Amino acid sequence: MNEETPKLTPPKASGVGQGMDYGEQADVQQVHAAVQREKREPRVGAEPLSIWLIAVYGLAVFFGGAYLGRYSGNFSGDALDPYGGEAHAMKKVTGPQGAEQVAELSPHDRGKKIFAANCQTCHQANGLGVPGQYPPLAGSEFTTGGSRRPAEIVMKGLQGPVTVKGQKYGTAVMQPWDKTLTDQKIADVLTYERSEWGNSASPVTAEQIAALRKELANHPESFTEPDILALPADAELPGGPPAGAPPPKPGEAAKPNAPPKP
Amino acid sequence: MNATGIPLKEPSVSAVAGDTEQEERALIDASTRVPVLMFYTSAMAWLILGTLLAGFVSFKLHTPDMFSEISFLTWGRVRPAHMNVMVYGWASMAGMGTAIWLMARLCRTVLRYPLLLLAGAGFWNLGVVLGVGGILLGDSTGYQWLEFPRYAAIILFIAYTLVASWAVLMFRYRRGEQIYITQWYLLGAFLWFPWLYTAGQLMLFVVPVQGVLQSAVGWWYANNLLFLWFGAIGLGTAYYMIPKVIGRPVYSYHLATIGFWTYALFSSWTGMQRLVDGPFPAWMITASIAATILTIIPVATVGLNHHMTMQGYFPLLRYSPTLRFTVFGAMSYTVFSLVGVLISLRSVARYVNFTQASIAYSHLGLYAFFTMVIFGSMYYIVPRLVGREWRYASLIKLHFWASAYGIGLMTLMLLAGGFLQGANMDNPSLVFSESTETILPYLRGRSLSGILLTASHFIFAYHFGLMLLGLGRTSTVPTFLNPVEAEGSEAHI
Numbered sequence: 058m059n060e061e062t063p064k065l066t067p068p069k070a071s072g073v074g075q076g077m078d079y080g081e082q083a084d085v086q087q088v089h090a091a092v093q094r095e096k097r098e099p100r101v102g103a104e105p106l107s108i109w110l111i112a113v114y115g116l117a118v119f120f121g122g123a124y125l126g127r128y129s130g131n132f133s134g135d136a137l138d139p140y141g142g143e144a145h146a147m148k149k150v151t152g153p154q155g156a157e158q159v160a161e162l163s164p165h166d167r168g169k170k171i172f173a174a175n176c177q178t179c180h181q182a183n184g185l186g187v188p189g190q191y192p193p194l195a196g197s198e199f200t201t202g203g204s205r206r207p208a209e210i211v212m213k214g215l216q217g218p219v220t221v222k223g224q225k226y227g228t229a230v231m232q233p234w235d236k237t238l239t240d241q242k243i244a245d246v247l248t249y250e251r252s253e254w255g256n257s258a259s260p261v262t263a264e265q266i267a268a269l270r271k272e273l274a275n276h277p278e279s280f281t282e283p284d285i286l287a288l289p290a291d292a293e294l295p296g297g298p299p300a301g302a303p304p305p306k307p308g309e310a311a312k313p314n315a316p317p318k319p
Numbered sequence: 320m321n322a323t324g325i326p327l328k329e330p331s332v333s334a335v336a337g338d339t340e341q342e343e344r345a346l347i348d349a350s351t352r353v354p355v356l357m358f359y360t361s362a363m364a365w366l367i368l369g370t371l372l373a374g375f376v377s378f379k380l381h382t383p384d385m386f387s388e389i390s391f392l393t394w395g396r397v398r399p400a401h402m403n404v405m406v407y408g409w410a411s412m413a414g415m416g417t418a419i420w421l422m423a424r425l426c427r428t429v430l431r432y433p434l435l436l437l438a439g440a441g442f443w444n445l446g447v448v449l450g451v452g453g454i455l456l457g458d459s460t461g462y463q464w465l466e467f468p469r470y471a472a473i474i475l476f477i478a479y480t481l482v483a484s485w486a487v488l489m490f491r492y493r494r495g496e497q498i499y500i501t502q503w504y505l506l507g508a509f510l511w512f513p514w515l516y517t518a519g520q521l522m523l524f525v526v527p528v529q530g531v532l533q534s535a536v537g538w539w540y541a542n543n544l545l546f547l548w549f550g551a552i553g554l555g556t557a558y559y560m561i562p563k564v565i566g567r568p569v570y571s572y573h574l575a576t577i578g579f580w581t582y583a584l585f586s587s588w589t590g591m592q593r594l595v596d597g598p599f600p601a602w603m604i605t606a607s608i609a610a611t612i613l614t615i616i617p618v619a620t621v622g623l624n625h626h627m628t629m630q631g632y633f634p635l636l637r638y639s640p641t642l643r644f645t646v647f648g649a650m651s652y653t654v655f656s657l658v659g660v661l662i663s664l665r666s667v668a669r670y671v672n673f674t675q676a677s678i679a680y681s682h683l684g685l686y687a688f689f690t691m692v693i694f695g696s697m698y699y700i701v702p703r704l705v706g707r708e709w710r711y712a713s714l715i716k717l718h719f720w721a722s723a724y725g726i727g728l729m730t731l732m733l734l735a736g737g738f739l740q741g742a743n744m745d746n747p748s749l750v751f752s753e754s755t756e757t758i759l760p761y762l763r764g765r766s767l768s769g770i771l772l773t774a775s776h777f778i779f780a781y782h783f784g785l786m787l788l789g790l791g792r793t794s795t796v797p798t799f800l801n802p803v804e805a806e807g808s809e810a811h812i
Contacts, residue, residue: 090794090796091702091703091708091797092344092345092703093341093795094795095344095563096563096564097340097566098425098563099499099501099558099559099563099568100562100568100569101500101568101569101572101575102568102569102570102571102572103571103573104570104571104574106571106573106574107623110619110620110623113615113616113619114616114619117613117615117616117619118616121609121610121612121613122609124605124609124612124664125606128601128608128665129601129602129605129606130600130601130602132602133600133602134600135600136600136602137598137600137601138601139601139604139605139665162747162748166748169748170747170748170749170750173750174750174752
């Protein structure tokens with residue numbers, strides 16, 4: 058990049074000869090070597106402005122100005138939307154058919170998030186639980202049968218020994234979730250559990266859970282295994298899709314009449 | 320030593336070298352000795368404390384249960400303590416030390432009113448001690464970089480007033496017609512800081528503004544402390560050290576003027592870009608983003624000015640510690656500003672806002688740029704104050720490489736981790752906790768970089784301690800990083 062190398066010259070002879078250290082001299086006039094050898098105080102050259110630099114200035118001003126114009130929300134004090142406030146937002150909501158166009162997560166995907174946040178600690182991400190402590194959900198006869206049994210367990214919890222897929226469990230207590238999760242969330246997580254890990258049972262809707270919630274309103278304590286076994290294995294919650302309906306595929310888009318996200 | 324007692328002699332025939340400028344410089348250096356060393360020594364102590372706190376904070380991010388039962392060692396207290404020790408203890412004190420020395424040299428007059436500075440340093444230390452103690456005991460105010468409780472802030476402000484009035488007085492006593500570029504920046508910094516600090520204190524604590532505007536004020540303060548206080552001192556120092564060490568005039572006065580005024584104008588509009596998508600009128604945030612984009616103008620100008628000054632002298636980076644640290648810092652200033660532009664754009668900020676990437680940005684500014692420039696200036700100034708040369712070239716080299724690799728690794732880890740964290744936070748099918756879990760490896764990498772930085776700071780503190788005790792080399796030749804070849808190099812450190 059440059060042929061010009063720094064001009065290298067030995068230290069000034071006078072500096073070497075006389076430059077004793079400041080600390081060793083009583084006389085301040087015997088200047089410290091560092092001060093002697095250093096270059097003179099900086100000066101300022103006067104090279105002109107390069108045309109390329111002016112071009113960079115122009116680009117920066119143009120880009121900054123364009124940015125300000127585009128995202129200023131019309132400089133309105135109550136426009137939180139950088140594109141210009143409400144007018145734009147209205148357009149977004151009323152799509153071609155007048156229906157909401159905003160892409161929404163499917164119940165399965167919503168259920169996955171709820172599962173990860175609430176259930177995964179015990180039942181594990183792969184749905185296999187922990188041997189002897191937490192029963193599996195993958196392939197479990199309770200999860201994949203009729204929707205009534207798993208819904209009741211999630212709503213009110215379960216305690217005492219329980220046998221799942223021929224293995225005994227029972228050292229842990231499952232807490233009731235009806236106070237913590239909304240109808241929609243319980244329905245979503247059930248839908249997820251019933252269609253994940255190779256399970257393929259019918260989805261559950263928030264209306265079904267709402268009906269069950271009313272039914273169980275006066276049922277204070279947790280269920281035990283005999284309570285659950287007393288229900289027929291294929292008992293469905295009222296208002297569900299006809300038995301044998303195909304389970305939703307993971308990632309399937311929400312139906313138009315899907316209830317809004319809680 | 321009574322610094323004021325030293326008369327500034329008229330140019331006379333000197334027995335030493337026949338150079339009156341040398342004699343003048345020696346007198347000025349001697350007069351700055353006690354105040355500047357007091358600032359530097361305090362700063363070094365705070366640097367070591369801040370480094371230890373930083374390591375603790377970094378490990379806590381991936382090992383959160385460490386000491387979590389002790390209230391003053393919890394994350395919410397140690398992290399603000401670390402930031403404030405570094406910002407007010409280390410960076411501000413070291414920056415003021417360098418600024419004082421430069422001010423005296425460039426005003427070409429012996430340091431007057433040293434008591435103002437000694438009292439200033441004393442009060443400043445007291446303020447930081449009370450402030451950090453207050454934070455650890457749970458008295459933090461909760462606004463970034465303004466966490467110091469009121470009683471500490473007032474003491475800090477008194478200390479600052481003493482130092483700043485000294486700077487203005489010195490400027491009044493200046494000799495010579497020319498006002499060098501460095502003085503613009505230093506005087507600017509000394510006047511901007513009280514503006515920032517009083518505005519922040521008044522609008523957040525004395526007569527607090529309402530609601531979300533408080534965070535707008537908070538971020539305006541934090542961002543501008545970085546630009547107008549540290550940035551101005553850092554750039555001013557680089558404008559002195561680079562031409563001084565290589566012995567060549569700064570490339571262009573015109574570039575320097577444009578760079579200074581656009582810097583002052585656009586920087587003061589920034590800050591709100593850190594709140595993209597917050598509950599603010601869109602124009603407020605966009606105005607800050609546009610101002611950040613416009614900071615490209617001072618960055619390109621100052622960068623070009625420094626580069627053209629260095630042109631042809633880059634081989635000297637092999638020898639001079641001062642030049643190496645300063646040039647590293649000056650280059651980091653460009654990187655810091657361009658990263659700042661990038662992460663403030665709405666399309667990018669949408670992902671990286673409120674992630675580790677903003678921590679990377681702060682460290683780029685405060686460490687890779689400012690702290691490295693200040694290290695460079697200390698390598699230049701301290702030998703002139705203690706009358707000894709740095710003892711070990713190997714320690715300087717270790718210090719440089721540990722710092723350079725440390726801050727490089729930290730920036731990479733936090734930027735990459737921040738982008739990943741932001742992308743995961745933006746993905747609606749992931750729960751929040753997953754966005755933090757995926758960056759654990761990056762946080763461990765950051766802790767590794769912290770170990771490097773800790774080592775570099777301990778090495779420098781040890782070396783500085785040797786100098787302070789008068790154990791530096793007695794020599795007429797400066798301590799070069801590498802042995803100078805047979806033909807010898809110009810003596811310039």
